[in-house]
Amino acid sequence: MIANTLPKSLIDNPRLDRWLDFSVPGRAGIRVGKVEIGQGIATALAQIAAEELDVGLDQIDLTAGDTDCAPDEGMTTGSLSIEVGGASLRLVCAEARAIALAAAAARLNCGPQDLSIDAGAIAQNGKPSGQDYWTLRLDLARDATGSAPPKPASAYRVVGQNVARRDLPAKIFGGGFVHDLVRPGMRHGHVVHAPRIGMAIAGLDLAAIQRAAGGRVEIIRHGMMLALIADSPTDLRRAAFAADTAIGWNGLPPLTADQQEAAWLPTQPSRHGAHGDANQPPPGTRITATYSRPYIAHGSIGPSCAVAEFRDGRLTVWCHAQGVFPLQAVLAGGLKLNPAQISVRHLHGSGCYGHNGADDAAFDAAAIACLRPGTPIRVQWRREDEFGHEPVGPAMLVRQDGVLGPDGALRDLTTDIWSAPHSGRGGAGNALTARTQPNPCPPSPVAETSVPYPGAGTRNAIPNYAIPAMRYRHHLVPSPPVRTSALRGLGAMPNIFALECFLDECADAAGQDPLAYRLAMQPDPRARDVLTTVAEMANWSARGPAGTGEGLGLAFGRYKNTSGYAAIAVRVSVDTEIRLLEIWCAADAGLAINPDGVIAQLEGGIIQGASWTLKEQVLLDEAGIASRNWDRYPILRFSEIPPITCRLMHRPNDPSLGMGEATIAPIGAAIGNAASHALGARLRDLPLTRAKIIQAVT
Amino acid sequence: MTDPIPLSLSVNGRVVSLTIDPTAPLLDVLRGPLGLSATRYGCGAELCGACLVLVDGVPAYACTREIGTLAGRDITTVEGLGTPDAPHKIQTAMLAVQAGQCGYCLSGMQIAAAALLARNPSPTRSEIAEALDGNLCRCGAHPRILAAVARAAQ
Ligand code: FES
Ligand code: FES
Numbered sequence: 001m002i003a004n005t006l007p008k009s010l011i012d013n014p015r016l017d018r019w020l021d022f023s024v025p026g027r028a029g030i031r032v033g034k035v036e037i038g039q040g041i042a043t044a045l046a047q048i049a050a051e052e053l054d055v056g057l058d059q060i061d062l063t064a065g066d067t068d069c070a071p072d073e074g075m076t077t078g079s080l081s082i083e084v085g086g087a088s089l090r091l092v093c094a095e096a097r098a099i100a101l102a103a104a105a106a107r108l109n110c111g112p113q114d115l116s117i118d119a120g121a122i123a124q125n126g127k128p129s130g131q132d133y134w135t136l137r138l139d140l141a142r143d144a145t146g147s148a149p150p151k152p153a154s155a156y157r158v159v160g161q162n163v164a165r166r167d168l169p170a171k172i173f174g175g176g177f178v179h180d181l182v183r184p185g186m187r188h189g190h191v192v193h194a195p196r197i198g199m200a201i202a203g204l205d206l207a208a209i210q211r212a213a214g215g216r217v218e219i220i221r222h223g224m225m226l227a228l229i230a231d232s233p234t235d236l237r238r239a240a241f242a243a244d245t246a247i248g249w250n251g252l253p254p255l256t257a258d259q260q261e262a263a264w265l266p267t268q269p270s271r272h273g274a275h276g277d278a279n280q281p282p283p284g285t286r287i288t289a290t291y292s293r294p295y296i297a298h299g300s301i302g303p304s305c306a307v308a309e310f311r312d313g314r315l316t317v318w319c320h321a322q323g324v325f326p327l328q329a330v331l332a333g334g335l336k337l338n339p340a341q342i343s344v345r346h347l348h349g350s351g352c353y354g355h356n357g358a359d360d361a362a363f364d365a366a367a368i369a370c371l372r373p374g375t376p377i378r379v380q381w382r383r384e385d386e387f388g389h390e391p392v393g394p395a396m397l398v399r400q401d402g403v404l405g406p407d408g409a410l411r412d413l414t415t416d417i418w419s420a421p422h423s424g425r426g427g428a429g430n431a432l433t434a435r436t437q438p439n440p441c442p443p444s445p446v447a448e449t450s451v452p453y454p455g456a457g458t459r460n461a462i463p464n465y466a467i468p469a470m471r472y473r474h475h476l477v478p479s480p481p482v483r484t485s486a487l488r489g490l491g492a493m494p495n496i497f498a499l500e501c502f503l504d505e506c507a508d509a510a511g512q513d514p515l516a517y518r519l520a521m522q523p524d525p526r527a528r529d530v531l532t533t534v535a536e537m538a539n540w541s542a543r544g545p546a547g548t549g550e551g552l553g554l555a556f557g558r559y560k561n562t563s564g565y566a567a568i569a570v571r572v573s574v575d576t577e578i579r580l581l582e583i584w585c586a587a588d589a590g591l592a593i594n595p596d597g598v599i600a601q602l603e604g605g606i607i608q609g610a611s612w613t614l615k616e617q618v619l620l621d622e623a624g625i626a627s628r629n630w631d632r633y634p635i636l637r638f639s640e641i642p643p644i645t646c647r648l649m650h651r652p653n654d655p656s657l658g659m660g661e662a663t664i665a666p667i668g669a670a671i672g673n674a675a676s677h678a679l680g681a682r683l684r685d686l687p688l689t690r691a692k693i694i695q696a697v698t
Numbered sequence: 699m700t701d702p703i704p705l706s707l708s709v710n711g712r713v714v715s716l717t718i719d720p721t722a723p724l725l726d727v728l729r730g731p732l733g734l735s736a737t738r739y740g741c742g743a744e745l746c747g748a749c750l751v752l753v754d755g756v757p758a759y760a761c762t763r764e765i766g767t768l769a770g771r772d773i774t775t776v777e778g779l780g781t782p783d784a785p786h787k788i789q790t791a792m793l794a795v796q797a798g799q800c801g802y803c804l805s806g807m808q809i810a811a812a813a814l815l816a817r818n819p820s821p822t823r824s825e826i827a828e829a830l831d832g833n834l835c836r837c838g839a840h841p842r843i844l845a846a847v848a849r850a851a852q
Contacts, residue, residue, distance in 0.1 A: 038800030174736025607838030
């Protein structure tokens with residue numbers, strides 16, 4: 001293999017000893033940059049390493065996300081951890097195994113073909129050789145060449161098996177999270193955040209804050225930052241709530257009600273990008289429809305948390321960031337430190353699903369810790385902080401304008417996408433508290449482009465269907481009313497919602513069955529497979545007429561048009577509310593490293609996406625985000641969750657495809673199509689609440 | 699905010715004596731001085747269930763329950779339900795069906811499930827869903843959590 005075909009993680013981190021060592025007898029120390037965020041990656045990567053090294057899964061010690069010792073793999077995002085991180089680790093381990101076999105062959109004076117490895121011990125013609133990974137003292141201080149061929153899928157014994165999550169026991173028995181870390185002498189800190197970025201403190205009643213905490217809170221002002229420290233989290237929380245009302249803010253005009261809706265976006269200045277067919281649409285039957293999703297929250301169940309310690313000129317931060325190296329750079333820039341002075345260690349957090357408060361909470365802890373050298377500072381955001389100050393998932397409005405041929409087929413499609421930015425990361429100036437430090441770095445300009453792959457607001461804007469001509473125009477609204485950033489799937493969910501609902505509208509106009517309509521324009525056999533499989537699971541052929549109050553709908557998506565395939569069918573009943581009755585999913589992950597883990601991801605995406613579709617919208621008031629606890633931001637509950645059946649296509653010989661975001665997009669359209677079938681009327685604006693249903697039928 | 703008072707209660711079968719602000723929430727006392735990390739902060743407002751514990755066998759929100767109301771009462775947290783060596787049947791079942799993605803919600807789920815199983819040893823799917831309806835999970839681990847409770851009931 002030549003170097004430029006190596007996966008990105010390996011190109012960026014070529015040294016083998018960055019990835020693994022055999023320094024502890026009987027153990028394989030594996031280090032990776034992709035981190036566990038509830039998706040099971042720690043287990044899947046351990047499976048890959050155990051497979052290629054021929055050691056037991058229980059011999060793997062995995063360290064993930066540590067700037068001191070683990071490879072820099074950037075962010076754990078975009079369903080790339082298996083596709084890129086896993087592919088890199090596979091090559092590294094295959095090469096380490098080859099190096100071990102060569103070293104053992106030299107020692108034993110035989111050929112490597114006479115040797116095999118089991119549990120790390122090397123056998124010669126099936127008999128113990130006395131050599132193993134630990135006796136050989138391998139020199140791994142060298143760059144990977146990628147030249148050792150990994151095992152063929154037919155030889156797999158660990159990969160492809162259902163393996164129990166390695167992190168789950170600790171969490172079930174009450175530990176396992178950064179939230180549980182206690183350092184000697186640790187105190188509790190809180191940074192007061194403005195309702196919106198750009199507001200400044202206009203008036204401050206310090207006595208009220210002190211009073212609420214019985215005088216046991218230390219109040220720090222540093223630059224524009226107002227921070228609180230206390231020994232007891234109870235005192236700190238009381239002071240923090242007092243601060244919410246003891247401070248007057250100014251600097252920005254009040255928000256207006258229309259700003260919380262996606263329909264506000266086209267009224268705003270935007271940056272334009274375009275892609276696709278340059279010709280004018282041909283004549284024919286035109287159909288247009290506009291779909292929208294509002295701002296939505298990540299909604300982690302555990303608000304963000306971090307512990308930071310500044311000691312002897314070194315800053316150490318324990319946090320649940322999706323990227324420890326990017327955070328190291330943000331901390332260095334924002335706190336005017338050298339990156340070499342900063343260690344960032346990943347510990348498990350509550351599921352984040354994208355850019356939630358994790359990085360900001362870590363920055364808060366670090367900023368306070370730097371002002372109190374020697375004292376570990378724990379920051380746990382309150383629920384109100386998480387909902388009120390995390391970057392939210394962008395609102396999007398998508399207009400489809402299609403031309404049908406005489407046969408009813410979709411011949412030409414023009415898509416207009418209005419979206420707030422999907423990436424609010426991007427450097428030291430973008431962390432909340434960085435902006436309040438003395439001499440703050442300027443915030444980075446919005447860097448999002450309009451590229452088709454992988455896209456952001458344009459993610460999945462290109463239909464994964466054979467449509468003779470298509471084009472999209474991307475209208476990026478760079479200044480939304482609230483901070484926005486990456487949330488599971490980025491633009492894929494609104495774009496696939498708009499496309500897959502529109503295809504049903506086209507099929508209706510053409511008088512055709514929605515499944516047959518899709519299959520007629522779908523040449524990819526893997527896409528056809530998941531569609532026909534889910535149709536069979538849902539007994540699609542028995543689908544009744546529209547408008548009976550009960551409906552069956554389906555939708556398809558291939559995330560980024562390059563990752564996992566998923567087709568979903570949903571049966572609903574609708575009166576004034578949508579009730580989910582049953583959900584089926586057929587998905588294609590290529591080689592599934594841990595099939596049960598993939599199924600869990602499919603289920604999770606279905607439920608989260610159903611919740612976005614039926615319930616969720618971030619509410620604004622004049623100051624900022626008003627939906628600051630679960631009473632104003634309801635999500636799907638147990639009693640609303642129907643039976644869900646997921647089936648994985650068997651494709652062990654195809655490369656693994658990222659599956660974390662495979663179902664989050666098509667579930668919305670499948671519900672929209674099912675509800676519209678039940679009602680005999682179209683629902684196009686998320687969330688599909690009682691008010692939208694009443695509006696649609698009257 | 700009130701001056702500390704002496705107070706005794708039972709936590710996971712052991713009597714604990716503290717001198718403490720009686721208005722402090724039980725959650726802070728468990729996670730702080732008692733060093734029991736399973737009971738989790740989620741919302742602070744009885745809206746998510748992450749902080750559930752059993753008070754005399756009945757689920758209660760530790761995020762709002764003032765420690766001063768608990769003198770002489772019997773508290774059970776996840777640490778008291780079971781341990782890796784002697785797991786509660788809901789813990790065994792959760793591991794068996796791999797119920798949990800990030801796992802943050804699972805402590806509260808276990809408490810709600812244990813209370814349900816204690817009063818109704820063979821609940822239906824809808825009875826399980828109803829008993830857990832106050833517990834939020836954002837990862838969508840619901841199908842497996844439901845399956846775990848059903849399995850533990852067998
Ligand atoms: S933390 Fe107590 S119910 Fe949410
Ligand atoms: S498993 Fe993550 S919140 Fe339930």
